[in-house]
Amino acid sequence: MSAQTIDLFVFIDGLGWEIYRAHPWFLKDHAPYAKPVESILGYSNACIPSILCGRMPDEHLHWSSYYYSPLNSPFADIALAGRVPRILRSVGRINRLYLAYLKRSAGFDGYFDAYDIPRWKLKRLDYYEKQDLFQPQAYNGWDNVFAAWRRQGKAWLCLSDGDDDSKLHQLQREAATRRLPEKAYLHLNGLDGLLHQYPHASSPVANCLSAYQSKLDAVLGGLKSQGIQCRLKVFSDHGMCRVGATVDIARLLAGLDLDTPGDYFAFLDATMARFWFANDRAKEKVIDRLAGLADGRWLAVEERKAHGLDPEAVGFYGEEIFLLNPGAVIEPNDLSRKAPYGMHGYDPAHKDSFAVLLSSDQLSNEPMRITDIFQSEFVYTSRDQEYPIQATHLFADGCVVKT
Known part of the structure; x- marks a missing residue:
């Protein structure tokens, strides 16, 4: 690929097909081609791994973060696990300190939240997302996209930590200084929180999308002025249904x-x-x-x-x-x-469950599931050639084997 061409992949949590249809102006100048994409049954902790490695939950094993495992619970011996009152955890700083304490004590470095799980339950549960999903790794033997790019010798950048504004500003800085590599992945999750609170066509949702568009306009305009061509793909994990x-x-x-x-x-x-x-x-x-x-x-x-x-x-x-x-x-x-006002995690066949794919290049008319993004967009432009990685499953008799 020419050094003057980059692929920019933008993930927007919660941007479902119906939400995009309510805001058809979104990124129309940069990604005019759009199609609905079937999601999978589960929440983001199932959908995101399926997008990043192109496999279903019974292959990569990420589905619901918490699962019943009383003999292996990392929380059983953590003194404060499940014991901080809800009224204290409603204070942002206290909750952040509490979650940091639990993560450190359990040895996690991925996304983690203890939610409202009572101690008697928490000490009987294990947590699957112990590692940062956005580091190059294999999910139960299946390479994620970052491991795939590394294996293929591609230069890449992943912006997944911090709030949306900081990630967008960093992308702007990288683009302005000509430091964007040939593959760049931007993970935006602020929209999902708004969609849990407001209708699809509400002002807060429109304002969020407008802010995303404004900052991406600046990035793409800057690249164009430098003579760098950008192939843009914007995609999501699921939609949102009114409760x-x-x-x-x-x-x-x-x-x-x-x-x-x-x-x-x-x-x-x-x-x-x-x-x-x-x-x-x-x-x-x-x-x-x-x-x-x-x-x-x-x-x-x-x-x-x-x-x-x-x-x-x-x-x-x-x-x-x-x-x-x-x-x-x-x-x-x-x-x-x-x-909440809105929720996801329903039957993928429901219209409000569908995710979206927006592209600067023309898209095929073939039906698509979020697991297809890995093969058709991340690693190859042709579906005829599969990414070469052999799975080595780590489960036996329906249970995870600790290694």
């Missing part, structure tokens, strides 16, 4: 004559409840209690496999999974006490 219903799963289960964690253990995400059972009686009673709920459904084995959640590979993320319908949220859940 219209709440379900109190904990209250529904409280009436059962069962002990937790003795009979079963439940982890309540925002849009799905995941269960591990100690006996058949508990399993039958829990399944029967939720089976008649109009706001959700139990995922069948074949459905899980279709979503890249083969129980034999990622069963440790939930023996059984109850998924809510689009627009419904579990309230309270283990991440938050109150439902």
Whole structure:
């Protein structure tokens, strides 16, 4: 590739297809080609690894950060884990110190949040995202894009740390001083937080996109004035659905004559409840209690496999999974006490779940999933030749093997 051409990849968390359709002016001059991209079932901690390595969760094993593992929990011996009152953690500085303490004590260097998980649950949980996703590495044997670029001898830059403004300013500085390498990856996550609070077409969302566009205009204009051609790709992980219903799963289960964690253990995400059972009686009673709920459904084995959640590979993320319908949220859940305005983590087939791909170059009309971005955009322009990396899986009998 010519030294006067760079590839700029911009990830915007939460920029779904429906959100882009509400703001069709966004980056129209620089990336006029746009298409919807099917997401996967899960949250950003599943979608981002799938984008970065091109594989489904039962291959790379990143799906839900927390999973039931009472014998291997890194939090069991951490004195303050789950013991700092919520009222204190609502103070930003205290919460930052608390999370830094937990990360340091557990030896994590990736993204981490303890949310509202009580201590009795936290000490029975393990956390999968222990390493920074944006460092060159293999996810369960599959190279991420940064490892792929390094293997291919490409010069690259990844801007993933800090707030969006600081990352955009750094990109501007690199471009202005002609220091941008042939591959540059910019990770923007501020929009997602706004979409949890405001409608798609609201002023805060439009203002955020306008600010992104203004700073990217400056970067791209500066490169053009230097005679450097930039191939731009903008993509996302999922969309956002307006919340219209709440379900109190904990209250529904409280009436059962069962002990937790003795009979079963439940982890309540925002849009799905995941269960591990100690006996058949508990399993039958829990399944029967939720089976008649109009706001959700139990995922069948074949459905899980279709979503890249083969129980034999990622069963440790939930023996059984109850998924809510689009627009419904579990309230309270283990991440938050109150439902937000908008939420994601629903069936990928729903229109508000679709991600987006914007491009300076023409795109094919083929249907696309976020796992295709690795092969078609990051490492090769042709889908006919696969990136050459052999997976060496680290799980056995449905459980992660610590190495």
